Each structure stands twice: as structure tokens, then as C-alpha cells.
Amino acid sequence: MSAAADAGPATPARREEHRLRIEPASGWPGFGARELWAYRDLWRLLVWRDLRVRYAQTALGAAWAVLPPVLTTLLFTVVFGRFVRVPSDGAPYAVFAMAGLVPWTYFSGALSAAGASTVSSAHLFTKVYFPRLVIPLAPVAAAGVDFGVSLLLLLALMAATGIRPLPVAVAAVPLLLLLMMAAAAGVGCWLAALNVRFRDVKHLTPLLVQLWMYASPVAYPLSVVPERWRAVYALNPMVGVVEGFRTVLLGTGTLTPGLLAASAATSVLLLVTGAAYFRATEDRFADFA
Numbered sequence: 001m002s003a004a005a006d007a008g009p010a011t012p013a014r015r016e017e018h019r020l021r022i023e024p025a026s027g028w029p030g031f032g033a034r035e036l037w038a039y040r041d042l043w044r045l046l047v048w049r050d051l052r053v054r055y056a057q058t059a060l061g062a063a064w065a066v067l068p069p070v071l072t073t074l075l076f077t078v079v080f081g082r083f084v085r086v087p088s089d090g091a092p093y094a095v096f097a098m099a100g101l102v103p104w105t106y107f108s109g110a111l112s113a114a115g116a117s118t119v120s121s122a123h124l125f126t127k128v129y130f131p132r133l134v135i136p137l138a139p140v141a142a143a144g145v146d147f148g149v150s151l152l153l154l155l156a157l158m159a160a161t162g163i164r165p166l167p168v169a170v171a172a173v174p175l176l177l178l179l180m181m182a183a184a185a186g187v188g189c190w191l192a193a194l195n196v197r198f199r200d201v202k203h204l205t206p207l208l209v210q211l212w213m214y215a216s217p218v219a220y221p222l223s224v225v226p227e228r229w230r231a232v233y234a235l236n237p238m239v240g241v242v243e244g245f246r247t248v249l250l251g252t253g254t255l256t257p258g259l260l261a262a263s264a265a266t267s268v269l270l271l272v273t274g275a276a277y278f279r280a281t282e283d284r285f286a287d288f289a
Contacts, residue, residue, distance in 0.1 A: 032279065035131045042130055046138035050113070051145060065146040066153050069105045073098040080219050089221045089252035092161050095154075099249055100218040100242045102154050103176070106147040107184050107238060108209045113139030114188025115205050118196050118285060125285050132282040133275060136192040140185045147177070158249065169248040176244045179267045183237040186270025189278040196285050217242050223254045234259040237267040 036043070055064060073094055080086040081093030088096035114136040121135050151173075158165065195201040216238040217225070225233050233239055240255065240263025247253035 032131050032133060036133060036137075039130050039134060043134050043138060043141070046134060047142045050139050050142040054142075065149040068109075069098060069101040069150050070153070072101050072105075076101070076219050086220050087224065089223060089246070089250075089254075091163065091246075091250045091252050095157055095161055095163060095250065096221075096246065096252070097219065098154050098157060099246045100216075102147065102150045103180055103241050103245050104213060104216065104218045104238065105150060106143050107180050107241070108213065109146065110140045110143035110181070110184035111187050111191070112205055112209060113143065114184065115191030115195055116202060117188070118192040119199075119202070122196075122285070132285065133189070133278060136188045136278065137185055140181055140188060143184070144177070144181070154249070163250055165249045166247075166251055172244065172248040176241050176248075179237065179264055180241050182271040183241075183267040186267065186272070186274035189274030190270075193274075193278045193281045196281075212236075212238070221246075221253065222259075230259060231262065234262040235266050237263045237270065239263050 076097040077094045081088070081097070086093070091099075117135045117139055118132075124130075124135075125132070155165070191201055191205060213219075216236055218238075222230065222233075222239065222243045240260040243253045243255040244260060247255050
């Protein structure tokens, strides 16, 4: 018997294994903007999923994008415009109310969806690695579609009542939208991270949204707030956004650059702290999923 036969069958060369160890960031976690950009295709996929699921198997379909602000505008017009006689800074109250409800509806919807996103997507955490921050940011982007439709409806109502937006609105509206997205994403990240461990958050969120609306100049103008309290009141990020929309679209309002800057600073602070807290706790999401 030959030596080759004694050696037995040839074995394939042992393949070298490469393993990637993923650990939470130490120190300031940051946003991971480069990684988020690398996973932009996943972000688009999740945005499309949220849009498709939102209107799947519904009788009215995309009409749900405009029904909330329209029906709430009608209710506010009757209750606050007719019965309570809330001032509207010279604009028809229906247009005044809708100019506040369009940004508010976006903010409340995006905040609520982002806050619930980690629980609804919990099955993804243990399957494959991706930047977890994509999960709460996707609903914030998806809600922008509803905002665009509602804004077109508001512009149509303004045209029907003879109101023309100021020329500065072309540049101001995208800026105000960015502030809304920053605030919604920031609060959404806080709620999404807390919701994984404390399921009380899902019960707290509707109450938070309801109280926040009445603490914002949605049904009433900023002018009814005493001037000595406006600086503190403007720390609510939606104060500058809502009053900013009315200022550039309706030509009304008492918003000053200082008040807008205060609201913008709060929006940025919410975004930075929310994203930082989310990234600091994301390594424990799979334990509670």
C-alpha cells in the first residue's frame, strides 16, 4: 500500500475565520452620521414600509392624511371660533386654526410613531446589525408625506379666502419643517429608548401629546400670552414653529427673532440629547425586546 493511501483522504485547507465584534460607543456616542448615510437604503425601505402599513386595508386610504387636520379645524372653528370667540389676529379663524394644526398634526404624529417604533420593530434587533437610530428616524421622515398633503390643502383654503403667503414663505417653510423634524426626532428618540424598558411610555405618550397641544399656540394666538412670560413660553419648540407658520403664510402673529431662536435652540437640544440617550442605551434593547 502506498504512502499516499496510508495518509487517508485529502482534507480541504482550513478556512480562516473573520469575526466582527460590535460594541457600544464609549464616551459621547454622537449621531453616527456617516453610518446612517451608509444605511440610507434601509432608511428609505423603512420609510416606505411605514407609509404602506399606515394606509393598508383602509377604506379611505391616503385621505387619512388630511382628515385629522380638517376635522379638528372644523371642531376648533365651532368651539373656539364661534362659542369662545378666541382672537385670530385678524385672519378667518378656520384658516388661522388650520395653519396651526397642519404643523401640529405632523409633530404629534411623528413623535407618537417614533416613540412606538422600537417596540414595533423589536424583531429586527436580534437578527442583523444596523444603526438602531434608523428605527425612530424613519417615522419622522414618513410623516413628512402627510404634512405635504395637508400643507397643499391649507394653501387651497388660503387661496379660497383671498390670503396669499408672504414671499419669504418659500425659504421659511422648509426651515420650520426642519425645526419640527428635529423636535419630533429628539422627543421620539427619548420615548423610543424609554419605551423598550418601561412600557408605561405607550400610555403616557397620548397624554403628553394632548397636554403639549394646549401648551402650544394651536387653538389660540401667541398674542394672548402675557409678554413677560413669552420668553419662557417660547422654550416650547412648537411655539416658534406654529407661530412661524402663521407669520409667513397668513401675515399675522407676534413672533420675534428672539422667540424663534429660543424655540430653535430647544429643538436642537432635544435632538442632540435624545439621539445621545438612544445610542447610549441601544445595546440593551435586545434584552427587553
